[in-house]
Amino acid sequence: MSKQAEFSAKRKGDINEINVCSLLLKDGYEVFKNICCTGPVDLILIKDNKITLVDVKSVNQLKGREKICIINKLTPIQKKLGVILLGVHEGKLYWEKEIEND
Numbered sequence: 001m002s003k004q005a006e007f008s009a010k011r012k013g014d015i016n017e018i019n020v021c022s023l024l025l026k027d028g029y030e031v032f033k034n035i036c037c038t039g040p041v042d043l044i045l046i047k048d049n050k051i052t053l054v055d056v057k058s059v060n061q062l063k064g065r066e067k068i069c070i071i072n073k074l075t076p077i078q079k080k081l082g083v084i085l086l087g088v089h090e091g092k093l094y095w096e097k098e099i100e101n102d
Helices: 009-026 076-081
Strands: 030-033 043-047 050-058 068-070 084-089 092-095 099-101
Touching: 009 030, 009 043, 009 050, 009 084, 009 092
Parallel strands: 050 084, 068 099
Antiparallel strands: 030 043, 043 050, 084 092
């Protein structure tokens, strides 16, 4: 395999989730990962006695825009559960309020 191996979008998502877990652990969160490949929640976070349900997304900074952008939106079940989006781009986390939805 070459240095820059080509991965499927699903594999890239798996890698991003692991990176996000690492960043969150370093920031003091307890992190619980969904072990299924489907479901409304990727991660359950606990910090300061607060539980947060998270859907992890890869995001991009589109040319000409200052904000990080994500195309995916929450599903109705995710909205009902109070899931928030958490994006990752170049090793930095972007919480839902920092993400521009297109």
